[in-house]
Amino acid sequence: MQLSSVVNRFGWGERGGELPREASRDWLAGQLQGPDAARFTGVGDTADGLIALRTQRQEKMQGDPLVKPIFLAEVATQLDTLLLTEQPFRERLAWFWFNHFTVSLRQGGTRGVVGAYMREAIRPHVTGRFVDMLLAVMRHPAMLMYLDNASSIGPDSPVGRKSHKGLNENLARECLELHTVSPAAGYSQADVTAFAAVLTGWGIDMRADRPGFAFRDKAHEPGAKTVMGQVFPEGEEGGVQALHFLGTHPATYRHIATQLVGHFISDTPAPRDVARIVAVLQASGGDLGAAALALADLPDAARPGGKFRSPMDYATAVMRALSLGGAPSRPDDPHAPAHILFAAFAGLGQPLWTAPLPNGWSDRAADWSAPADLLARTDWAWRMAAHVRAGDPLEIAHAALGPALRQPTVLAMRQAGSRQDALALLFSSPEFQRR
Amino acid sequence: MMIRRRSALLGLAASWTCGRSSLALAGSGGGPDDPRFVVIILRGALDGLAAVTPYGDPDIVAHRQGLLLPQPGQEGGLLDLGGFYGLHPALAGMHELYGAGQMLPIHAVAGHYRSRSHFEAQDYLESGADQRLDNGWLNRAVAALPGQGRRPDGYGLAMGLSVPLLLRGSAHIGTYAPAASQHPDPALYQQIASLNAADPLTGPAFRDGLKARGFSDSLMEGAPAASRPADGHKPDPFSVLSTAAGQMLAAPQGPRVAALEIGGWDTHAGQVGRLKGPLGQLDRGVQALREALGAEWRRTIVLAMTEFGRTVRMNGTGGTDHGTATVAFLLGGAVAGGRVGGTWPGLRSDQLFENRDLAPTTDLRAVAAGVLRDHLGVPHGALARVFPGTTGETVRGLVRVA
Numbered sequence: 001m002q003l004s005s006v007v008n009r010f011g012w013g014e015r016g017g018e019l020p021r022e023a024s025r026d027w028l029a030g031q032l033q034g035p036d037a038a039r040f041t042g043v044g045d046t047a048d049g050l051i052a053l054r055t056q057r058q059e060k061m062q063g064d065p066l067v068k069p070i071f072l073a074e075v076a077t078q079l080d081t082l083l084l085t086e087q088p089f090r091e092r093l094a095w096f097w098f099n100h101f102t103v104s105l106r107q108g109g110t111r112g113v114v115g116a117y118m119r120e121a122i123r124p125h126v127t128g129r130f131v132d133m134l135l136a137v138m139r140h141p142a143m144l145m146y147l148d149n150a151s152s153i154g155p156d157s158p159v160g161r162k163s164h165k166g167l168n169e170n171l172a173r174e175c176l177e178l179h180t181v182s183p184a185a186g187y188s189q190a191d192v193t194a195f196a197a198v199l200t201g202w203g204i205d206m207r208a209d210r211p212g213f214a215f216r217d218k219a220h221e222p223g224a225k226t227v228m229g230q231v232f233p234e235g236e237e238g239g240v241q242a243l244h245f246l247g248t249h250p251a252t253y254r255h256i257a258t259q260l261v262g263h264f265i266s267d268t269p270a271p272r273d274v275a276r277i278v279a280v281l282q283a284s285g286g287d288l289g290a291a292a293l294a295l296a297d298l299p300d301a302a303r304p305g306g307k308f309r310s311p312m313d314y315a316t317a318v319m320r321a322l323s324l325g326g327a328p329s330r331p332d333d334p335h336a337p338a339h340i341l342f343a344a345f346a347g348l349g350q351p352l353w354t355a356p357l358p359n360g361w362s363d364r365a366a367d368w369s370a371p372a373d374l375l376a377r378t379d380w381a382w383r384m385a386a387h388v389r390a391g392d393p394l395e396i397a398h399a400a401l402g403p404a405l406r407q408p409t410v411l412a413m414r415q416a417g418s419r420q421d422a423l424a425l426l427f428s429s430p431e432f433q434r435r
Numbered sequence: 436m437m438i439r440r441r442s443a444l445l446g447l448a449a450s451w452t453c454g455r456s457s458l459a460l461a462g463s464g465g466g467p468d469d470p471r472f473v474v475i476i477l478r479g480a481l482d483g484l485a486a487v488t489p490y491g492d493p494d495i496v497a498h499r500q501g502l503l504l505p506q507p508g509q510e511g512g513l514l515d516l517g518g519f520y521g522l523h524p525a526l527a528g529m530h531e532l533y534g535a536g537q538m539l540p541i542h543a544v545a546g547h548y549r550s551r552s553h554f555e556a557q558d559y560l561e562s563g564a565d566q567r568l569d570n571g572w573l574n575r576a577v578a579a580l581p582g583q584g585r586r587p588d589g590y591g592l593a594m595g596l597s598v599p600l601l602l603r604g605s606a607h608i609g610t611y612a613p614a615a616s617q618h619p620d621p622a623l624y625q626q627i628a629s630l631n632a633a634d635p636l637t638g639p640a641f642r643d644g645l646k647a648r649g650f651s652d653s654l655m656e657g658a659p660a661a662s663r664p665a666d667g668h669k670p671d672p673f674s675v676l677s678t679a680a681g682q683m684l685a686a687p688q689g690p691r692v693a694a695l696e697i698g699g700w701d702t703h704a705g706q707v708g709r710l711k712g713p714l715g716q717l718d719r720g721v722q723a724l725r726e727a728l729g730a731e732w733r734r735t736i737v738l739a740m741t742e743f744g745r746t747v748r749m750n751g752t753g754g755t756d757h758g759t760a761t762v763a764f765l766l767g768g769a770v771a772g773g774r775v776g777g778t779w780p781g782l783r784s785d786q787l788f789e790n791r792d793l794a795p796t797t798d799l800r801a802v803a804a805g806v807l808r809d810h811l812g813v814p815h816g817a818l819a820r821v822f823p824g825t826t827g828e829t830v831r832g833l834v835r836v837a
Contacts, residue, residue: 107701107709148703151752166751170703173757177552189551189789308636349596356478356698359554366569369636370597371644372612378627379618412630421623428627428641430634 003027004402005304008435009264010296011088013317014400028296031087032127032289038085040077040119041328043070046141049112050204050211067112072331074115075352079338082316083325093126093292094118095312096263100256101137101179102360105353108146114353117142127289130256130281131247134179138171138243139213141204147171147358154200154221172196174358175246181228185251191228197221198232198242253281257291259363264295266306267364273298304404305434308365311348311377313435315341318381318427321400322388348376378428385423393422404431467687470734470769470810473680473724474573475717476599477741478557479700483761484747484793485710486526487540487775491519494782499749502706516540520775525714528722532766536773539765539833541802543777545743545795547824551757553701556742561601563800565824572821574604576807577692579817592683592690594676602694609647609690611679670723673697677720681727684735692811695720700741704752721766733768736810736834740799746791747782759792763802769810771835797830805829
């Protein structure tokens with residue numbers, strides 16, 4: 001396996017000529033076997049975000065004065081990690097799974113907790129079991145707020161009878177369709193409604209000293225429910241059982257295997273590749289670390305440039321290739337590296353934690369390669385390249401792309417009139433658009 | 436206004452533009468009098484019963500009292516559409532168009548699918564087929580038009596960074612997004628284009644992008660700024676794109692078909708408050724399109740459509756869940772408007788689709804096909820290719836007869 005192509009496909013782009021020394025599979029495996037090395041500074045937990053939100057509401061504050069600093073601190077520390085990580089494979093997996101379980105700032109008022117959601121519900125399970133990540137996600141206030149479950153009420157529950165309020169089936173539907181079994185499993189509207197009833201009561205206690213997940217018995221729809229032919233008992237336990245059923249379902253393994261292969265290998269996943277990952281998930285009880293490593297063993301894994309970079313991929317790879325970032329980004333400094341990257345995601349069409357809909361961002365080239373898309377990339381990369389005052393652009397090019405660097409790109413860079421133009425050519429080359 | 440003069444680029448662009456323009460002039464037919472067609476995709480499922488409320492239906496109060504606005508004439512009330520329906524007050528500009536006979540809401544429309552998944556439904560809405568395709572009905576319609584290949588920037592135009600499925604396919608489609616103020620000089624762009632020339636994906640994208648940018652910038656020279664909301668806030672991105680689309684569609688050699696999109700419709704909770712924002716944006720965007728099109732507005736039809744409607748009954752959280760039939764809007768000087776189209780299915784529980792949704796009575800594809808044939812001039816025989824699985828059914832009488 002060519003190490004540089006693995007670094008690009010499975011990571012976030014080569015950073016400043018620091019190619020690892022070991023064989024590529026060992027390099028990938030090493031990142032998953034050890035603990036998560038990321039250290040996040042200047043941030044608290046979900047309860048802190050909810051307290052900020054609660055205080056803003058109680059005091060009727062305008063302009064998000066307590067939530068905004070929390071959000072900016074999350075952006076600073078998490079994007080610093082993206083720029084500097086020495087576990088880029090683990091980091092890519094974390095962002096992949098965040099996108100699978102998308103929480104978007106577009107609705108639900110999750111600005112104060114979305115960063116904590118990534119750190120608390122997604123990251124700890126990236127090399128663990130899928131069903132554990134599913135449970136952590138479904139109990140996390142960010143998801144319960146984003147997809148409205150915190151306010152879903154069993155119509156025959158005590159609260160429902162008194163207030164004439166009822167179900168909100170948003171989270172139940174998206175959990176079936178996007179997070180677990182997918183429509184291929186053939187569930188019905190009745191299954192969606194029943195699963196929504198199972199999940200009633202899964203909410204947030206905003207009044208607690210440390211606000212967070214709470215099962216609200218009085219809002220829970222009484223009685224057993226049947227989802228996809230399985231009967232689940234009343235109570236919180238019914239939801240846990242239903243999520244265990246869904247999180248280990250063969251259709252779920254097929255769905256997530258297809259998405260993994262689609263993200264890492266090809267826009268059009270080959271059935272044999274998907275089958276290979278499904279087999280690993282089945283045999284391991286949904287071990288996501290094992291599934292991730294199995295991706296590296298697929299026949300096309302070492303072929304360079306199999307995937308077109310999304311805007312997030314692209315901007316991160318440019319900044320890593322330029323070795324930008326280093327000292328921790330200050331949350332209130334718009335010129336800090338993390339905030340430059342944050343602005344780039346938005347400018348190139350993929351604003352951080354702001355997917356349009358609950359299915360997250362697309363993983364397909366066709367969605368990111370429109371003419372205006374590519375011009376925006378070139379314009380931005382050209383402006384970034386202006387920051388580079390030293391170093392040989394061709395060295396950066398070789399480090400970033402290895403053998404994938406094409407001769408026409410080298411020639412064009414050699415003839416460029418300035419360091420900035422040479423780098424703009426590198427970042428506008430077809431090979432740099434891919435990982 | 437985000438769109439800036441880009442005179443530095445014009446040298447590069449003008450040659451391409453002129454080259455293609457002269458080709459266009461040499462062809463027969465087509466010209467400034469061509470009909471204009473704009474599709475606005477409302478992503479996320481607009482609640483048709485909130486946008487165009489059948490306040491005259493005796494059953495609506497029982498289903499959704501908590502979502503209903505006051506009747507027409509009362510403070511903050513609906514804007515009347517002929518005594519049975521009322522338009523949401525955030526759509527005041529569109530109500531004026533209704534009064535001028537230039538708006539035609541069509542109620543209880545749905546696509547041919549019964550999926551309540553946003554993602555499947557949007558794919559079907561845009562592909563117009565019974566299965567998922569990788570190309571869209573508007574692209575196939577453009578491909579069926581005689582002379583569509585002569586436009587400098589394509590006959591069709593996608594507004595924004597990416598091309599929606601609706602416009603993907605074999606017909607050449609331009610894209611337009613406002614550019615940043617600083618950018619490389621034309622010579623470097625030319626090198627970048629040739630560096631990518633052989634690449635099947637990035638080659639055409641760079642080529643078309645530079646051509647489109649030069650072409651649209653030449654149109655944008657001296658163009659008036661986007662209409663500003665009365666409150667003095669800067670125009671929202673949808674209005675900016677609408678203005679740009681209108682200006683390009685109005686240009687003698689500009690595209691004739693464009694697609695825009697706007698989100699924010701997925702109102703599972705707190706719907707009454709949440710809907711005002713996106714409805715207001717839509718209203719201002721339509722206004723911006725009309726202003727930018729100027730005299731060409733009379734040749735224009737805008738279709739605003741969404742993937743499905745929402746439940747008739749309010750859910751437990753002051754919102755609505757995914758449903759089936761909803762409303763579609765036709766707007767423009769070429770619309771035979773000033774009335775509400777469609778067949779009202781009623782709201783008694785036994786009249787609802789699966790006892791929860793507004794029952795569909797009009798196929799959205801037949802509405803689109805009616806506009807494509809009677810307005811854009813897509814040959815009738817091509818409609819079954821534009822909408823595979825149909826026999827080319829059309830709703831008649833959507834277009835004003837001159």
